[in-house]
Amino acid sequence: FFFFLLFMASQQVIGIAVIVGVVLLAVCGIIMAILIVLRTKRKQRQEYVRIAIEQSLSRKVDMGPSLAEKREDALMNARFYLRDAPFELVSPLWGIGNSDKKFHFLVKSYTEPGQFILTLQTKGENVKLPLKSLSLRQTIKDLLKELKHPYILPTLEADFLQGQKVVMLTIRPFAERRGSVRDLIYQTKPTKGYGAKYNDQRQPGRPLAKKFVRNFGRQILEALDFLQVLGFPYPDLHCGNVIILDGICRLTDYEKIILGQTAHYATFTKDQTILRDFANVLFEMSCGFEPTKKDIKHPPETCNEQVAEIIHSIYFDDTPPTLDDLIAHPFFNVVPKGLTENAGEDIDMKPEYVEVLQVITGQKSLIKKKRKKRPPPPEPKRKPDPKPVTPSSSAVSSPKVEPISSAPPPPSSLGMPKMNNPPKPPSGAPDRTSLLADIRNSPSKIKLNKVTEIKDSSA
Numbered sequence: 001f002f003f004f005l006l007f008m009a010s011q012q013v014i015g016i017a018v019i020v021g022v023v024l025l026a027v028c029g030i031i032m033a034i035l036i037v038l039r040t041k042r043k044q045r046q047e048y049v050r051i052a053i054e055q056s057l058s059r060k061v062d063m064g065p066s067l068a069e070k071r072e073d074a075l076m077n078a079r080f081y082l083r084d085a086p087f088e089l090v091s092p093l094w095g096i097g098n099s100d101k102k103f104h105f106l107v108k109s110y111t112e113p114g115q116f117i118l119t120l121q122t123k124g125e126n127v128k129l130p131l132k133s134l135s136l137r138q139t140i141k142d143l144l145k146e147l148k149h150p151y152i153l154p155t156l157e158a159d160f161l162q163g164q165k166v167v168m169l170t171i172r173p174f175a176e177r178r179g180s181v182r183d184l185i186y187q188t189k190p191t192k193g194y195g196a197k198y199n200d201q202r203q204p205g206r207p208l209a210k211k212f213v214r215n216f217g218r219q220i221l222e223a224l225d226f227l228q229v230l231g232f233p234y235p236d237l238h239c240g241n242v243i244i245l246d247g248i249c250r251l252t253d254y255e256k257i258i259l260g261q262t263a264h265y266a267t268f269t270k271d272q273t274i275l276r277d278f279a280n281v282l283f284e285m286s287c288g289f290e291p292t293k294k295d296i297k298h299p300p301e302t303c304n305e306q307v308a309e310i311i312h313s314i315y316f317d318d319t320p321p322t323l324d325d326l327i328a329h330p331f332f333n334v335v336p337k338g339l340t341e342n343a344g345e346d347i348d349m350k351p352e353y354v355e356v357l358q359v360i361t362g363q364k365s366l367i368k369k370k371r372k373k374r375p376p377p378p379e380p381k382r383k384p385d386p387k388p389v390t391p392s393s394s395a396v397s398s399p400k401v402e403p404i405s406s407a408p409p410p411p412s413s414l415g416m417p418k419m420n421n422p423p424k425p426p427s428g429a430p431d432r433t434s435l436l437a438d439i440r441n442s443p444s445k446i447k448l449n450k451v452t453e454i455k456d457s458s459a
Contacts, residue, residue, distance in 0.1 A: 067100055074103035074120050077161055081169055085157065086110045087118070095193035097240075101261070106174065106191070116156065117174040123166040127260025128359055131166045139352045144170070144255055146347055147232070150338040151223035153243050153250040168259060172252060175245045181216065181281070182239035184208070185288055205288035210304060213285045216242070218332040219249040219339075220281065224274060225323055226344045231357045233257050237277040238264040239284050248338045257360055269293070269315075275323065279314040282307050306331045 075092055082089055086109060093104040102121040109116060123131060130136060141158040148154060157171035179190025185205040188197040220242060227234050234254055241253045265277050283291040286307045287300055296315055299308045310331065314320050326332065358364040
C-alpha cells in the first residue's frame with residue numbers, strides 16, 4: 001500500500017491514490033472481521049462437539065451395553081449351549097424381532113430333519129417367580145415341554161443359562177416357508193429384519209381371504225381354549241406370535257408370561273383382555289394392517305362385516321362374548337384342521353405345574369417374606385447387694401464375746417443330718433490308674449460305654 005501511494009504520487013494523482021487506499025483498507029478490515037467470526041464459530045463448534053461427546057458417553061454408561069454388545073453376548077451363549085446339545089448353529093437371525101431383549105438363531109438338528117429356531121431372552125420387569133431357584137427352573141422346563149396340542153408350537157428344548165442374569169433358552173420348529181400370520185399378510189420371508197418386513201411402504205400388507213380368516217380364527221380360539229382349561233395365561237397374542245406350520249396356526253412365545261415380559265397389546269386399552277387381543281388379530285387378518293383405537297371404533301370399508309360385528313361386540317357390548325360364545329359363532333363354524341377329539345388330554349398336570357400357574361396368575365406367592373428378628377429378652381434386674389450392718393454404739397459397749405474355736409461343731413449340733421462316710425470301693429475292683437494304663441497300652445480301640453451311674457466315689 002505504501003509503494004502504491006508513492007507510485008500514484010509520482011504520477012501526480014493524489015486523489016485517486018487516497019480513494020484506492022481507503023477501499024483497500026476497508027476490504028482488509030472486512031476480511032479480518034470475517035476471519036475473526038469464522039474462528040469464533042469454529043471454537044464454539046468444537047466446544048459443542050466436546051459437550052455432545054461427553055453427554056453421549058454418559059448416556060451410554062447409563063443405558064448399559066449397546067445392541068452390538070448384547071448380540072455378541074447372545075451369540076457366545078448360544079454357541080456355549082450348543083456344544084453339548086444335538087443341534088448345530090446355522091446363522092444368527094439379527095433383527096427378526098423388535099425387542100432388544102430377545103435374540104433368534106437358526107439351528108439344525110443332528111437327528112431330525114428340518115430347521116429349528118433357538119431363542120434367547122431375559123426376564124422382564126413383571127416377573128412373579130423366583131427364577132434363580134434351581135428346582136423351580138426344572139419345573140418350568142418340564143411344564144413348557146409338556147404343552148402338546150395341534151395348535152401350540154411345541155418346545156423341543158428349554159433351559160436356563162448359568163450366570164448372574166436370568167437368560168432362558170428355547171428351541172422350537174422354524175416355519176421357513178410361511179413364517180407367521182403377519183409374514184403371510186405382508187408376503188415376506190420370515191428371515192428378514194423386522195423393519196424390512198413390515199415398514200416397507202412399497203409393499204403394504206394385504207388382507208387375507210375370508211376362508212383363511214375363518215379357519216385361522218377357529219384354530220386360534222381352540223388353542224386359547226386349551227390354555228384356558230389348563231389355567232395357563234397367554235396375554236401376548238398377536239399375528240407375529242401365530243406361526244403357520246404345515247398349513248396350521250400354532251401359538252408361540254407362551255413363556256413370556258413366565259419371564260414377566262410386557263405384552264404386545266398391554267397398553268392398547270385400559271382393560272385389555274385376551275379376547276380383545278384376538279379381536280385385533282381378526283382385524284389385522286381382515287384389513288391387512290394393525291389396528292389403532294380409532295380403527296377399532298370405525299373399521300374401514302374393506303373389513304368384513306361379520307368380522308366388524310365380532311370386534312364391536314368384544315370391545316363395546318355391555319356383556320361381551322366369552323371364549324365359548326366365539327367358538328360357537330356361525331362365522332367360525334368350520335372344521336378345525338388337524339384337531340382330534342383327544343387333543344391335549346394326555347397332559348399330566350403335576351401339582352408343581354399348578355402351583356407355578358397359580359403364582360403367575362396372582363393366586364399364590366412363592367417369594368417368602370423375610371422374618372423380622374425378634375428383640376432379645378430383657379436381662380433380669382440384679383438385686384442390689386445388702387449393705388453391711390455397721391455395729392451400733394450399744395454393740396460396742398456390750399460385753400465381750402468369747403472367740404469361736406476354729407474346729408467345726410459336730411453335725412448334730414447344727415441340726416444337719418449326719419453324713420455317712422463315702423463307701424470304699426470293693427476289694428476286687430480295679431482302680432482309676434490301672435484303667436488308664438490299660439487304655440493307653442491297648443493296641444486296639446477299647447469300646448467305652450456311657451456312664452449312667454457312678455458307684456465309685458473315688459472316680
